[in-house]
Amino acid sequence: MWTTIRRQFDKEVEGAGLPFVAFCIALNLTSGQLAAGLKIPLYLDSIGTVLAAVLCGPWSAIVAGSLSNILASALGNPAMMFFIPVVAVIGAFSGFLARKGWFRFWYLVVPGGILQGLVAAVVSAPIAAYVFGGVMLSGTDVLVLYFRSVGNTLLESVFYQGISSDPVDKTVTYLIVYILCRNLPLRLLQRFNGGNNVLTPAMLRSIHGS
Amino acid sequence: MGLSISDKLCILVFFLTVALAAPAEAAIVSVIIVLLGRRLAPPFRPLAQASGRRFLPVFLSLVLLAFVMTIVNGLLLQEGKVFIVAGLPLYEAGIRFGVKTGSRLLLIATSLLVFFGSVTIPHLASSLHRAGLPTQIVMTVLLTVHFLETIPERITRIFSAQEARGAPVRSRLDRRLKSFLSILSPLILSGIVESIDRGTALELRGYHAGTRLEFEGGGESRLSGIGRLFIVLSLIVIILPWVLP
Numbered sequence: 001m002w003t004t005i006r007r008q009f010d011k012e013v014e015g016a017g018l019p020f021v022a023f024c025i026a027l028n029l030t031s032g033q034l035a036a037g038l039k040i041p042l043y044l045d046s047i048g049t050v051l052a053a054v055l056c057g058p059w060s061a062i063v064a065g066s067l068s069n070i071l072a073s074a075l076g077n078p079a080m081m082f083f084i085p086v087v088a089v090i091g092a093f094s095g096f097l098a099r100k101g102w103f104r105f106w107y108l109v110v111p112g113g114i115l116q117g118l119v120a121a122v123v124s125a126p127i128a129a130y131v132f133g134g135v136m137l138s139g140t141d142v143l144v145l146y147f148r149s150v151g152n153t154l155l156e157s158v159f160y161q162g163i164s165s166d167p168v169d170k171t172v173t174y175l176i177v178y179i180l181c182r183n184l185p186l187r188l189l190q191r192f193n194g195g196n197n198v199l200t201p202a203m204l205r206s207i208h209g210s
Numbered sequence: 211m212g213l214s215i216s217d218k219l220c221i222l223v224f225f226l227t228v229a230l231a232a233p234a235e236a237a238i239v240s241v242i243i244v245l246l247g248r249r250l251a252p253p254f255r256p257l258a259q260a261s262g263r264r265f266l267p268v269f270l271s272l273v274l275l276a277f278v279m280t281i282v283n284g285l286l287l288q289e290g291k292v293f294i295v296a297g298l299p300l301y302e303a304g305i306r307f308g309v310k311t312g313s314r315l316l317l318i319a320t321s322l323l324v325f326f327g328s329v330t331i332p333h334l335a336s337s338l339h340r341a342g343l344p345t346q347i348v349m350t351v352l353l354t355v356h357f358l359e360t361i362p363e364r365i366t367r368i369f370s371a372q373e374a375r376g377a378p379v380r381s382r383l384d385r386r387l388k389s390f391l392s393i394l395s396p397l398i399l400s401g402i403v404e405s406i407d408r409g410t411a412l413e414l415r416g417y418h419a420g421t422r423l424e425f426e427g428g429g430e431s432r433l434s435g436i437g438r439l440f441i442v443l444s445l446i447v448i449i450l451p452w453v454l455p
Contacts, residue, residue, distance in 0.1 A: 022353030
């Protein structure tokens, strides 16, 4: 199994793939800061992971997400280390959706983002509850406190906070990645293993001339 | 006392285990040990001045987080005895939960900060490579360090250019999202172009799909020995007529 995974990953990062995964990691680490700088009330810190999932593949996205969190820990945000399972799931799920062609049409991207948000909320809730007691010193703590004050358990409160904020964040992330990929020149898209993930059947027919 | 990165990793794993499995008192004592270790043991001192300077604000913010966690849980988990502190009714069960979770978080964060402050990312990557981590992962980490150095500068440049063109970077939310996209698009385009260049450069240097083609160090074969003999004989045949009268 390990050999199959490695072979698949090798295929995904051939040529420009490996430096691009590195770029996606750096993008993950800086896009959140950029969003905060523009006072956008969303995390937007998984754009690189989703971009790697679409243009390279699910294994590259898992690596991009996991290394992003490890490096974020190294760069002064140690809490990120515990959310590696969450970003790994985000990478795998968005890679799966990309393979299935969900990034070809905007009307599939929106439900994909909502589903991704729900999945992320389910995976992150136990970590946020049991490791951090639901308090992360961020704006969403207010929601956790509200849900606890109305009688929910800690896990339930963190989960409700997750499903009230994550789907919006992930849908916006998915839409941003979709817009970015659709506007990339074809010659650049074709340099990546997953370049076909964003091309509609009509575009593919026009390329192959049939 | 010289400690390798793998020794430090083992010590980190030990403190993470203490944080997750031991009671709050053990976690608090461990935090003190980690802080003393950072101060007194040379292998755990920060390597860069920047990481040394960053430690105190991050540590203090974590202490604040643990404190807020204790107060909030003391207010919300209404079980056990009540303590009135500054007019606030704090419950015993909540305070216990807050102290337990806060001390655990403090230990995890402090030990991670001390570990990452005392190793450089390239050294960590090469150490993990020696321990069996695939070459692709190590190269990805090293390339990320390069991109991390260049991306903030690129963002600042694009941001200033967009602002100079009159892009509404400090306006309504929808416009700010639009300007986020207008900053991200050229950034990603330049990232892709650089990735293609770097990918080509790596392949030209012999890297392909994460492995490096070996150009040296291949085992000696009988044929190569015979080949060498023939080269020496050929040189002798060429040089001999010049030397002999």
